[in-house]
Amino acid sequence: MSSILDTFAFAKRIPATPSIGSTTVTKPDHIHLSFGFAAPDLFPIELLSQSAADAVTLYGRKALQYSGSGGPGKVLHWIQQRSLVHGIQADSNQILVTYGSTQGIDLATRILVDPGDHVWVESPSFFSALQAFRTAEAHITSFPIDGDGVRVDLIEEALLEAKRNNRPIPKLFYTMPTYHNPGGVTLSLERRKRLAHLAETYNFFILEDDAYSELNFTGDRYPALYTLIPQRVIYLNTFSKIIGPGLRLGWVIADSRVIEKMRLLNLGGSIGVFTQEILAELLQRLPFQEHIDRLIAHYRRQRDVLAAALRASFGDHVTFHLPEGGFYIWLTFRKDVNTSAFVQAAADLGVSFVDGKSFFVNPEGYHHARLCFSYVNEEQLVRGVQHMADAYFDYIGRTVS
The missing domain is CATH 3.40.640.10 (Type I PLP-dependent aspartate aminotransferase-like (Major domain))
Known part of the structure; x- marks a missing residue:
């Protein structure tokens, strides 16, 4: 549908901003491993x-x-x-x-x-x-x-x-x-x-x-x-x-x-x-240090659950550095893997992640992906990784054949 704004010249310095990691998905049962969000259960409500x-x-x-x-x-x-x-x-x-x-x-x-x-x-x-x-x-x-x-x-x-x-x-x-x-x-x-x-x-x-x-x-x-x-x-x-x-x-x-x-x-x-x-x-x-200690204990456990799920579901198809803090695990696949090619298939199965190209200045990083362990619960972490692995191995099967 055309709009009167179609012919308007916006400032050239505004870059295109495509959605990242299926962040537009709003289904209630979707597992957002793309969201770099804090755990809502830990908010001091x-x-x-x-x-x-x-x-x-x-x-x-x-x-x-x-x-x-x-x-x-x-x-x-x-x-x-x-x-x-x-x-x-x-x-x-x-x-x-x-x-x-x-x-x-x-x-x-x-x-x-x-x-x-x-x-x-x-x-x-x-x-x-x-x-x-x-x-x-x-x-x-x-x-x-x-x-x-x-x-x-x-x-x-x-x-x-x-x-x-x-x-x-x-x-x-x-x-x-x-x-x-x-x-x-x-x-x-x-x-x-x-x-x-x-x-x-x-x-x-x-x-x-x-x-x-x-x-x-x-x-x-x-x-x-x-x-x-x-x-x-x-x-x-x-x-x-x-x-x-x-x-x-x-x-x-x-x-x-x-x-x-x-x-x-x-x-x-x-x-x-x-x-x-x-x-x-x-x-x-707020007893701030107690609050921080509670966050650390929770996120460290979440990290370990995600790491274990990745090893179980992907085996030696991925490598990653185990972070000492923060929210994220950065996956590295084989050089010939393009994570952008199965990000939508993973979303269709109910899980989002951020494909690696989004984090680079130049056209590169296609064999990487970012997963966030902070936002969803442990069961969702395991299930989300399995859905992502299903999309990945389907992609590998199609590209090899």
């Missing part, structure tokens, strides 16, 4: 309900104004205190509350990157970040990951070659160093130190997306890149994975001059002040 009621009855008349009541200040203080656990010390003028960490990616891109500037990323990388860089009309270069995170040695070689041949140095390197999405790997300490040194030497920013660091299954802590070179890192985190994504609240920590420029782009003023009022009340009531 009762405390959140009490917090929302108090936010209205005690502070509502002020909290519903543009600047809010005392909630935003309390949330800011909580971020400062919790950041100390990760070795990050930040003054209040170095912190900006955002609509999730994804807005932090957008703001960092908008203040740093002009059309034609160079942005370097990991390969694979978070697809929403890639969208932000494409929309900014940046030149994007990617570098592979292995079991220890991104290949910093290849980044260094590329920087040396760029300098030698008078080619552009990146404005920005985007990384998810801890419990990578989608790769599930963690950047080693040695590589973190080397990457920080390169950012200082070559004068570029690191955009550090630390969305999953609280979900630590082993107890081993890695220093945030921000702690190694604070003036060259823009640090992102979020309440989406630890409280609930529907809050749409995250934060940026960076040099105060960076934060000041980001504030200029927040045309509507402070972010979600009434939501911050509710969150502030919740954080005062």
Whole structure:
């Protein structure tokens, strides 16, 4: 059906955004291994309900104004205190509350990157970040990951070659160093130190997306890149994975001059002040470390169930790195497998996953797939993997014959 908008010229910088991983499926019995969602049974609903009621009855008349009541200040203080656990010390003028960490990616891109500037990323990388860089009309270069995170040695070689041949140095390197999405790997300490040194030497920013660091299954802590070179890192985190994504609240920590420029782009003023009022009340009531420990125990068990199901259903047809935290397992099939070729067949059988090509800058990654273990229950994990395996082996049978 034609529309009057068919002849309208929208801005060319808006890229096409196809649906990813059958995310449009709405059947109630569908198993969404594609959704990077938190477990709904772990949301602190009762405390959140009490917090929302108090936010209205005690502070509502002020909290519903543009600047809010005392909630935003309390949330800011909580971020400062919790950041100390990760070795990050930040003054209040170095912190900006955002609509999730994804807005932090957008703001960092908008203040740093002009059309034609160079942005370097990991390969694979978070697809929403890639969208932000494409929309900014940046030149994007990617570098592979292995079991220890991104290949910093290849980044260094590329920087040396760029300098030698008078080619552009990146404005920005985007990384998810801890419990990578989608790769599930963690950047080693040695590589973190080397990457920080390169950012200082070559004068570029690191955009550090630390969305999953609280979900630590082993107890081993890695220093945030921000702690190694604070003036060259823009640090992102979020309440989406630890409280609930529907809050749409995250934060940026960076040099105060960076934060000041980001504030200029927040045309509507402070972010979600009434939501911050509710969150502030919740954080005062919630025994936070107990809450985190409960999340960790649950997600670690979910990871193990998914890993066991993959071994049982796929055998040696897939390999994967067992993540030390986060939400995801990244599958690798044989090089001649195209996961995009059976993603719809899997959806028809009742399970969604994200085919690998969605996470790459260039046309590659077809023999990979991302599975999320956080959202569905254990029985659904096992059944979903079996449905996916059925679609895969049917695809293999058809391509071989």
